[in-house]
Amino acid sequence: xxxxxxxxxxxxxxxxxxxxxxxxxxxxxxxxxxxxxxxxxxxxxxxxxxxxxxxxxxxxxxxxxxxxxxxxxxxxxxxxxxxxxxxxxxxxxxxxxxxxxxxxxxxxxxxxxxxxxxxxxxxxxxxxxxxxxxxxxxxxxxxxxxxxxxxxxxxxxxxxxxxxxxxxxxxxxxxxxxxxxxxxxxxxxxxxxxxxxxxxxxxxxxxxxxxxxxxxxxxxxxxxxxxxxxxxxxxxxxxxxxxxxxxxxxxxxxxxxxxxxxxxxxxxxxxxxxxxxxxxxxxxxxxxxxxxxxxxxxxxxxxxxxxxxxxxxxxxxxxxxxxxxxxxxxxxxxxxxxxxxxxxxxxxxxxxxxxxxxxxxxxxxxxxxxxxxxxxxxxxxxxxxxxxxxxxxxxxxxxxxxxxxxxxxxxxxx
Numbered sequence: 001x002x003x004x005x006x007x008x009x010x011x012x013x014x015x016x017x018x019x020x021x022x023x024x025x026x027x028x029x030x031x032x033x034x035x036x037x038x039x040x041x042x043x044x045x046x047x048x049x050x051x052x053x054x055x056x057x058x059x060x061x062x063x064x065x066x067x068x069x070x071x072x073x074x075x076x077x078x079x080x081x082x083x084x085x086x087x088x089x090x091x092x093x094x095x096x097x098x099x100x101x102x103x104x105x106x107x108x109x110x111x112x113x114x115x116x117x118x119x120x121x122x123x124x125x126x127x128x129x130x131x132x133x134x135x136x137x138x139x140x141x142x143x144x145x146x147x148x149x150x151x152x153x154x155x156x157x158x159x160x161x162x163x164x165x166x167x168x169x170x171x172x173x174x175x176x177x178x179x180x181x182x183x184x185x186x187x188x189x190x191x192x193x194x195x196x197x198x199x200x201x202x203x204x205x206x207x208x209x210x211x212x213x214x215x216x217x218x219x220x221x222x223x224x225x226x227x228x229x230x231x232x233x234x235x236x237x238x239x240x241x242x243x244x245x246x247x248x249x250x251x252x253x254x255x256x257x258x259x260x261x262x263x264x265x266x267x268x269x270x271x272x273x274x275x276x277x278x279x280x281x282x283x284x285x286x287x288x289x290x291x292x293x294x295x296x297x298x299x300x301x302x303x304x305x306x307x308x309x310x311x312x313x314x315x316x317x318x319x320x321x322x323x324x325x326x327x328x329x330x331x332x333x334x335x336x337x338x339x340x341x342x343x344x345x346x347x348x349x350x351x352x353x354x355x356x357x358x359x360x361x362x363x364x365x366x367x368x369x370x371x372x373x374x375x376x377x378x379x380x381x382x383x384x385x386x387x388x389x390x391x392x393x394x395x396x397x398x399x400x401x402x403x404x405x406x407x408x409x410x411x412x413x414x
Contacts, residue, residue: 004164006055008364009154009214011205012172013060013102016279016324017219019071020357021171022098023084026091028053028361033087037358039385040365044405047412050365058098059157061105061150061205063118068102069095078279078323079351103153106146109200111176113287117280122149143204144194150208158212165371167364168209168216170243171356173281175200175222176289177296183227187236190229199223203230206241210234215371217363218243219356221297226390235377240367242379245297245387247397248355249348250275250328255397257332257344258305267335270311271302274329277352278322286318297387304395326352359385373411381407 008025010018027033035041040050069092076084088095104122107115122141141149158166178200184190190197194207202218206225209216210233218224218241225231225241234241247255250273261268285291295314303309328348336342363385370379383389384400394400 003052003055005057005162006051006364006368007154007158007161007163007166007214008056008058008060009157009166009168009209010058010060011105011168011170011202013058013062014064014066014068014071015062015171015173016071016075016281016353017171017356017360018060019068020075020353021360022058022068022095023072023076023088023091024357025053025056025058025361026094027087030090032090037355038362039359039404040362045408048366048369048408049413051368053361056364057161057163059101059103059161061153062102063105063107063114063120065120067096068099075324075353078325079354080325101157105172106141106150106201106204108141108143108146108204109175109178109198110173111287111289113284113290114173114175117173117284142195143197143199146201146204147194147208147211150205151211154208154214155212165368166209166212166214167367167371168205168214169360169364170202170205170216170218170220170222170224171360172202172220172222173284174220174290174294175202176287177293178223180223180227183229185228187229187232190227203227206230207233210237210239210241213237213239215240215367217241217360217367219246219360219363221245221293221388231377238376240371240375240377240379242363242367242382242390243386243388244390245294246356246359247385247387248352248359249326249350250330251298251301251387252397253328253330253346253348254301255305255395255400257346258302259396259398261332261334262306268302268306268310268332269335269341270313270331270333272313272331273298273315275314275316275326276319276322277324277326278318278320279324279326279352281352282316282318282322282326283320285316291316301387301395304393324352324354326350369411 073088076088202222202224206216299314332344383392
C-alpha cells in the first residue's frame, strides 16, 4: 500500500499490554526484534497488502499519570529478559513523544476498583471540582459529554498527524459485568438516552470511535461495542469492529486440546483451570465484580466445543510478587475405553503482556486492511484471536484459523 499514516489509539494506553505493544511496535520499526509471535507475519498472510509497521502513529486514552516510558521499563524488567530494558532505552525518545499524545480517559461505569486507580482527569471545572472532593468519577460529566470529549481527542489526533484512518483498541482493565438485555436494539433508540444512560466506559469509547468512522477492537471481556445498537452505529458509519477478550494463554490451549477429546470420543468428566498472576489486570480481577466477566469468558469454551457440559471450574488469583508472569495449571479428568478414568495435566507459564501485545498489533494491521477494503461491521474472520468471538459458534482454534486463512486467500494480491 502507499505510505499513508495510520493511527493506533489505545484505550488504557499506559497499561501493561498497551505499553508492551507500543514498545514492540517501536522495536519493529527500528529492526531491534524479529517477528516471533506475530500472526500477520506468517506466510499464509504474506500476500495481504498490510500496512508496514512504520506507517503507524500511536496515541490513546488513560486514567493514570504514570509516564509511558516508566511503564514500559517496568514491564521490560518484569519480563526477566536481559535484553528488553535495553530496548526501552533505545526507544526512550519515541516513548516520550507518544506519551505527549495520550489524553485523560473516563471512569464512567468502570466500577470502584478501576476508578480507585485513576489519578488523571480531563481539564474542566467539573473534574477539577471532583478532584478537590477526592471523587474520581467526574460525576458531572454525562455519557454524552464524555463521548464528545473522547471523540474530540481522537479527531484532533487524526488531524494533527494527517492520518488516513484510526484503529481504536480497548486494552484497558476488565469492567464489571453489565446487563445489556434492557438496552434498545436500535441506535436511533439508544442515542437519545446518552444523557442519562449507565453505559460502561468501554461502550462510550466505542461510540466515540464509530461516530468518527473509526474501527474498534475490544481485546477485553468488557461490554464494549457488543450491544446491537452500537453494532448498528458501526455499520451506519462504515466502521469495522470485533472482540471480545484476547485469547493468549490457557484458553488458547483449551481451544486446541478440547477438540482432541471430542474427535477421539473421550468423555471429559471435569476440567479445572487455576490461574495466578500479579500484574494490574490481576489486581483488578481480584475484585469479584470484575472477575465474573473474565471467568465467564474463559469458562464457556469447553462446553461449546464438546457439545456437552462437563464439570468445569476456573479460578483467578492475584499474587503481586509474580508481576506480569502468569501461571495456569489445568487438570482434565476424562473417561477412556471401558470407562477407565484418566487424567491430563498441563502448566502454561508465560509473560502475560508479551503474549497479548503481538496479537494487538496483528489485529490493528488486519482491521486497517479490512476497513481500507470497504468492510464494515463485525469481522468474524478474526475469531481465532478471541475467547468469546462475536457471532461465531465455532470455538476450535484450528477451524477458526482456517477461516482467517480463507479470508486472506480471498483478499490477497495476485
